Amino acid sequence: MNHKIKRILKITLPLLLGVFLVWYSLRGVPISVIIDYWKSSNKTWVLLGVFLGLLSHLSRAYRWRFQLEPMGYNIRFGNSIMAVFATYLINYTIPRSGEIARASIITNYEGVPFEKGFGTIVAERIADLVVILGIIIVTLFLQFDFIYSFLIQKLNPTKIIIASLIVVVLILFFLNYIKKSKSKIALKIRGFINGLIEGILSIFKMKKKWPFIFHTLFIWGMYVLMFYVTSLAIKDLHGVSMGAILIGFISASFSIAATSGGIGAYPVAVYLAFSIFGIAEAPSIAFGWIMWASQTLMIIIFGGISLIYLPIYNRKKSKPKV
DSSP: OOHHHHHHHHHHHHHHHHHHHHHHHHHHSOHHHHHHHHHHSOHHHHHHHHHHHHHHHHHHHHHHHHHHGGGTOOOOHHHHHHHHHHHHHHHTTSTTHHHHHHHHHHHHHHOOOHHHHHHHHHHHHHHHHHHHHHHHHHHHHHTHHHHHHHHHHHSOHHHHHHHHHHHHHHHHHHHHHHHHOOSHHHHHHHHHHHHHHHHHHHHHHSTTHHHHHHHHHHHHHHHHHHHHHHHTTSGGGTTOOHHHHHHHHHHHHHHHHHTGGGTTHHHHHHHHHHHTTTOOHHHHHHHHHHHHHHHHHHHHHHHHHHHHHHHHHHTTOOOOOO
16 A cells, blocks of 8 residues: 555545544434534533633643753744644644644744654653543542443453453563564554653653643643533533543543544544433533534634734744744
8 A cells, every 4th residue: 555545545534434423423313403402502611611622722832832942942932822723723634734734833933843843742742641541540440330330231240351361461462572573563663662651751851840740730631621611501411420521521532533623523422421321312412512513613713813823923023043
């Protein structure tokens, strides 16, 4: 498979999956029902959720400056903000292309070498991955009894134990293979794991590591809070447990990587998570669409403004000397 075909598949497959999931989410819950939920929703909670999402993006833009400062680049906060919003907007077109655009923007307007800017973006993604894994662990700990009871009801306990042992053995075998093998795939995976560990450790070597850690936790705290706050807009979701909110949030977060910006996948992921707790399909799908649409609209507005205003903002400003 040549490079051109791979590139086409990377663009078309997420889009096709998104189209299918849009159809799937509207198959059981007509769009007229979702509109009715939107009309009856409390718009104050929706707007508050958008505001919390905005705060998380501003914090991400500010955090980025901590990574660039040790390399001698003190980028303007305005450029950092607009680069971040442009990233999210561009990712709605071609998945993961926003990160490349973000590094390119800061190269053009701040004189930061592309490879250095892109390296900091990879490092911050590693930090985000660590936090989401932490959220998953905390959720599993808080909801252990519920999840265990749910699995016992759905699956045979003996099968769960056997499956768990098989998974553990496979993981140990895989790690041993990666450690000793000289194959290209093994070397790539080993390099990725080593880079992951190095990236995590580099955070603690950072001059402003504690502000960086604070902003990382703040960003994800805002993500969880905006999810919870927006759920309050739907009357049928009042009283939903924090466990359902956390599992719904985790499921929805991973759905964003499945399609371009989570289109179609986001409401389906919310519904699948909420269904574990016996929450009805209609309010779950409606909430997923309202949550996704409100945050997406915010990205489209601020991302569009950023792309338009970036050259204007930098027209009369000379690049900083490094």
